[in-house]
Amino acid sequence: MKRKLRMAMVGGGLTSFIGPVHRKAIGIDGEIELVAGAFSIIPEESTATGEALYLDPSRVYLTYPEMFEKESKMPADKRVDFVSVVTPNHVHFGPSKMALENGFHVIVEKPIAFSLEEAQTLKKLVDQTGLVLALTHTYTGYPMVKEARHMVRSGVLGKIRKVYVEYPQGWLSKPLEKSGNMQASWRTDPKQSGMGGAIGDIGTHAANLAEYITDNKITEVCALLNTVVEGRRLDDDCSMLVRFDNGASGVLIATQVAAGDENNLNIRVYGEKGGLEWKQEEPNTLVVKWLDKPKEIMRAGWTYLSDDAKRFIRTPAGHPEGYLEAFANIYRGFTQAIRDYKPGVKTDYAKYDFPDVEDGVHGMTFVETVVRSAQSNEKWVKIN
Secondary structure (H helix, E strand, C coil): CCCCEEEEEEECCCCCCHHHHHHHHHCCCCCEEEEEEECCCCHHHHHHHHHHCCCCHHHECCCHHHHHHHHCCCCCCCCCCEEEEECCHHHCHHHHHHHHHCCCEEEECCCCCCCHHHHHHHHHHHHHHCCCEEECCHHHHCHHHHHHHHHHHHCCCCCEEEEEEEEECCCCCCCHHHCCCHHHHHHCCHHHHCCCCHHHHHHHHHHHHHHHHHCCCEEEEEEEEECCCCCCCCCCEEEEEEEECCCCEEEEEEECCCCCCCCCCEEEEEECCEEEEEECCCCCEEEEEECCCCCEEEECCCCCCCHHHHCCCCCCCCCCCCHHHHHHHHHHHHHHHHHHCCCCCCCCHHHHCCCCHHHHHHHHHHHHHHHHHHHCCCCCEECC
């Protein structure tokens, strides 16, 4: 396939937060062109978005069912290759399902769906069709996160024993949902966000990051969910003890009422011989701590890094590798998987290193288990 991949987008209109991020990210490698979209449930906004992006007006649709119906009938040299779903949570499932049913690959914002049942339905479709599905757990795209995972896998830290991961934000310290803030409105609405507030929005990122770096799954939680801002309908603060399948234990904190914090995702992982620390707000740095020698500061862009990290680095040492590049790294693996796709042959997701449908199902299982744990008098609740 010696051409750019053709992408359609569901959601991501002019007033969207995450849609423009995706569009900037796909431009970094020059492998993808946006050719179609159903950008908003408001017809005028979808049309205006298409105009602003210089798209062919005939491929700017007012609804995603219309888009799939018409795009699926186009000749192979014109129809889209995949669909990017960048809507609020309650509109992840419908477009993703319809895309797979019509033969399109999918990349979707997390969480993968509104409920575990919907997530499992998408997994069945991926298994049946063999099409590629990626999930944008963005933080796994950072090169130094990949270096951290490489170090754990190489065994230099010894068996992992302890994990601390936290994701404090402060932007919801006030009831912004009551002042017309669109992002706050849907994220705090159980009809649009799902059963989890902070735990679904950012807690899943923290859990996914911990599992990605340690290469182990969380199997049990002992959780506390709080709603700090009066009148809010979903949790805005959560903390929990966690257990991993290798026997390690840890602490996970996710809160959106940490006044003054921006996007302070950070993680510490400790093994028998040493530990490591990474902070999203300073993503080029990985701190490695040793039991019997001085700590090391590892930086993105240097030749001493593993190939796992180096193949995702885009800038020379000393130049920031940031959020957009992390998004682009997810798209890089996804597009390569599409280029290698052969009907009837199951995709080896480990080869491409991006979050997939299995991560999506596990993420929804995690959210539902945390909510159940918070409502239970039992100390520990297993993730089934």
